[in-house]
Amino acid sequence: MLISAIVAISKNNVIGRDGHLPWHLSADLKRFKAITTGHSIILGRKNYDDIGRPLPNRTNYVLTRNANFEAPGCTVCNSLAQAVESAQSAGESECFIIGGAAVYREAMPLVKKMYVTRVESDVDGDVFFPEWGEGWRKVSEESFPADEKNDFPTVFEVWERD
Numbered sequence: 479m480l481i482s483a484i485v486a487i488s489k490n491n492v493i494g495r496d497g498h499l500p501w502h503l504s505a506d507l508k509r510f511k512a513i514t515t516g517h518s519i520i521l522g523r524k525n526y527d528d529i530g531r532p533l534p535n536r537t538n539y540v541l542t543r544n545a546n547f548e549a550p551g552c553t554v555c556n557s558l559a560q561a562v563e564s565a566q567s568a569g570e571s572e573c574f575i576i577g578g579a580a581v582y583r584e585a586m587p588l589v590k591k592m593y594v595t596r597v598e599s600d601v602d603g604d605v606f607f608p609e610w611g612e613g614w615r616k617v618s619e620e621s622f623p624a625d626e627k628n629d630f631p632t633v634f635e636v637w638e639r640d
């Protein structure tokens with residue numbers, strides 16, 4: 479099973495502010511949906527609280543250390559390893575780490591593919607993307623302008639490593 483991460487990152491490495499995404503990027507949300515639909519997604523409890531519901535047509539694994547946490551329509555896991563093993567045993571081909579920062583940080587050593595939306599601006603925020611680790615090569619990039627539905631210009635990049 480391939481373990482991938484998907485994230486939008488500002489020039490100053492911000493990914494979140496006050497528990498939310500610090501931008502509106504309609505094209506990015508559409509791309510996120512197209513890439514992750516039909517697969518498993520692994521997310522932290524704070525990211526789940528922000529989204530507020532299971533994302534449809536995906537197996538949602540929500541990580542929390544709270545043994546009593548309930549997330550209707552999701553599989554609640556108490557460790558990253560438990561979520562990864564569940565996805566693997568269900569026959570998943572590609573599982574997506576979808577954040578936030580706490581989950582990206584722990585999962586990065588396992589991640590072999592990154593779908594990165596570069597938000598082409600410095601942005602105020604309080605949550606940052608962690609270190610990537612070694613061995614990454616960019617395999618594609620595509621630029622998109624800002625418009626009425628997209629706060630900033632973006633570059634969509636795909637990165638891989640062995």
Ligand SMILES: NC(=O)c1ccc[n+]([C@@H]2O[C@H](COP(=O)([O-])OP(=O)(O)OC[C@H]3O[C@@H](n4cnc5c(N)ncnc54)[C@H](OP(=O)(O)O)[C@@H]3O)[C@@H](O)[C@H]2O)c1
Pocket residue numbers: 484485486487492493494495496497498499500521522523524525526528541542543544547555556557558576577578579580581582584605
């Ligand atoms: N730009 C992007 O692409 C992007 C993507 C996703 C999220 N975000 C942003 O990132 C921010 C949230 O990130 P965050 O780092 O604050 O929170 P987070 O990673 O979403 O959630 C952290 C919580 O997840 C649980 N958790 C994490 N690792 C765990 C593990 N190994 N085992 C069990 N539970 C674990 C814990 O929940 P409990 O406290 O319940 O134990 C922890 O408090 C928001 O602002 C969000 O909008 C941005």
